[in-house]
Amino acid sequence: MxxxxxxxxxxxxxxxxxxxxxxxxxxxxxxxxxxxxxxxxxxxxxxxxxxxxxxxxxxxxxxxxxxxxxxxxxxxxxxxxxxxxxxxxxxxxxxxxxxxxxxxxxxxxxxxxxxxxxxxxxxxxxxxxxxxxxxxxxxxxxxxxxxxxxxxxxxxxxxxxxxxxxxxxxxxxxxxxxxxxxxxxxxxxxxxxxxxxxxxxxxxxxxxxxxxxxxxELYYLQGCDIPSLHKVFHRFSHKGSFGRFLLIGGSMGKMGAVALGGKAALRTGSGLVTVCVPSCGILPLQSLLPEVMVEACNSDLEVSLPLPAFDRYSAIAIGPGMGIGLGAAQVLEAVLGGFSGAIVLDADAINLLALHPRLKTYLRGKVITPHLVEFERLVGTCEHHLERMSRAREFAVQYGCVVVLKGANSVISLPDGRQVVNSSGTHYMATAGSGDVLTGMIGSLLGQGYCADHAALCGVFHHGLAGELASESKRRGMIASDLVEAIPSTFLRLGIA
Incomplete structure (x- = not known):
């Protein structure tokens, strides 16, 4: 880079x-x-x-x-x-x-x-x-x-x-x-x-x-950097080789976030995708995404305990549309404390970290993907973006995690102190659900066996490139599901098998 x-x-x-x-x-x-x-x-x-x-x-x-x-x-x-x-x-x-x-x-x-x-x-x-x-x-x-x-x-x-x-x-x-x-x-x-x-x-x-x-310690991520970060699969690879990914989230009226993340994971190459949602999400998700499996928790309104057995999965993403109630906090702690594999936290999972600071001790090796407001809930108000970047680096080093600070030039802060600025993307991506797509993409790559650093770097770049490709015809009318459909084209554009 x-x-x-x-x-x-x-x-x-x-x-x-x-x-x-x-x-x-x-x-x-x-x-x-x-x-x-x-x-x-x-x-x-x-x-x-x-x-x-x-x-x-x-x-x-x-x-x-x-x-x-x-x-x-x-x-x-x-x-x-x-x-x-x-x-x-x-x-x-x-x-x-x-x-x-x-x-x-x-x-x-x-x-x-x-x-x-x-x-x-x-x-x-x-x-x-x-x-x-x-x-x-x-x-x-x-x-x-x-x-x-x-x-x-x-x-x-x-x-x-x-x-x-x-x-x-x-x-x-x-x-x-x-x-x-x-x-x-x-x-x-x-x-x-x-x-x-x-x-x-x-x-x-x-x-x-x-x-x-x-x-x-500041780097610029470009398309030429991405192919070498990707894993190589062969003709004997099967759906298990491409990862078993679990996405936890959703609540009444917010199933779209999980649907976008789940479909993005499939488009990024996951072999098997399961979503865990409250029971009110079973019918819409089975209708929208016939390729995913659905695990329902007991609650009709929000994700709650008990959760499916973790040992079936290679990576978990948690947070989109989940809410920040007591049940959601218990779910997050159960995942962070009970799953030893790769995890990406987004949206309400990050808001819960801010509300329950003791959960930050579980973050080593994890990926978190806050937008600017969510990040400041974690670390406090920042006067300008230079301070925000500095605090993101400090946070990543202190907790041993990868911080994807989302924005026009998303900044990926790595646990070793390096920060990587993404070059792909467009302002047309400023649309509801775009972040849920990124969560699914990074989670998919984690499930396929990528390390946290590489999953974040590849996920962020492909996400931005998908936005560029989709916006060529959609412009201001682009929506998050357009991003999902453009993901396969990003692999073609970068020459990745």
Missing amino acids: QKILSGSDVKLLDSLFIAQEGISSWALMERAATAFVDWFILHYKESNHVTVVCGTGNNGGDGLAIARLLFQRGFLPEVFIVGQEPNGTTDFKLNLERLPDGIAFKWLKDQAEMVIGGDVVIDAVFGVGINRPVAGVYASVICRLNESGKPIVSVDLPSGLPSDELIIGEAIRATHTVTFQFPKRSLLLPEHAEYSGVVAVVSIGMDAFDFSCFES
Whole structure:
């Protein structure tokens, strides 16, 4: 998996990579500009007239190189430069010298001198090096660009946005941010959504570079990471080989959560799926899911004791639609204390952990999948997402469990202190039942014999990819059952047998 480095480490990374490859810093800049232009042409091929706004640092050098490459491919770029010419970096000055005669450029002393004629703006004023709020002409130029109404594509980071911390002051509100090799930490924060826009990560050839000399414990999960995490089955594998999975949950009016989780488990490859629900759920579940077996507890309204014998199952998921009454708490404790196999806890099971803190002592080796509100019920209110991520790491290490903090970029915190940020998914997944689908997927993989780490990583990535695939035709109309039906396509997309 690709490490996510701090902004302060990026300069060192560039130096080490340049030395290893035996290339110049200008050549690395050319790689970055080429990767950006390839992405830009794919997404903005109809935007012939482009306004490129540059600073005088290396991000500005990227912008000048991008303008040159776009010009060579038939675009009509105009360039504005903010700053003083003598202050430019070496590579900025070199790219300025190489700017073709056919590209008009202007030095800006005031934002009033900037007339934005392009169909789209490329923002290359500041990169990862900024460590203070923008001021003066830079702030006025950024405000002018934000007020222009034009689509803005930022190079590496929206200008004014710090690489690792929360924003203070003004920054570009980008439509897209094209960042190099790995997303900068601040692009992953929900507080920065209005600035980062849609984030694209493009490679600049560092994929095989050894990042072990950097101390970051933050990683980026991509499709290329997933196949090696999957188990391999053969033609003599039978339904028992693919796991016997038990899903416990449901209550009057909330059987849909269990139905979604059960079907997701089947679509993820479980050989045998059993759901344990109150007796009122037998008929709807047998009708909705003829492939699952149903175990009913004594209660008509909610899950309660006694439970089916645990020794028949290789993994258990508990929580969706279960409720948080006394009976549900007794069921959760019985599962945590009486089942030695793999367990994933979601929804009301997590709410019960918050209500009964002593149950946290059972969490070693388990997977929990809270959304942001459920997580704060566990650990207390967090001021921002950076604090939330920090507490998730502490929780995973303290209790020896895997914490899947669900969100636009779900963060998987592992017991060894590593945190993995997921790259797949779409905002169209913000729909009721999406989390129940994820529970079924992770539980299915646990039942198939995956370790907790791999089950969480594969489950989260496939879940997000299913959302992407389903949303291609459904968009805002996508519902959780569309996710379930797209799960098999994720295996095909990733080339997994």
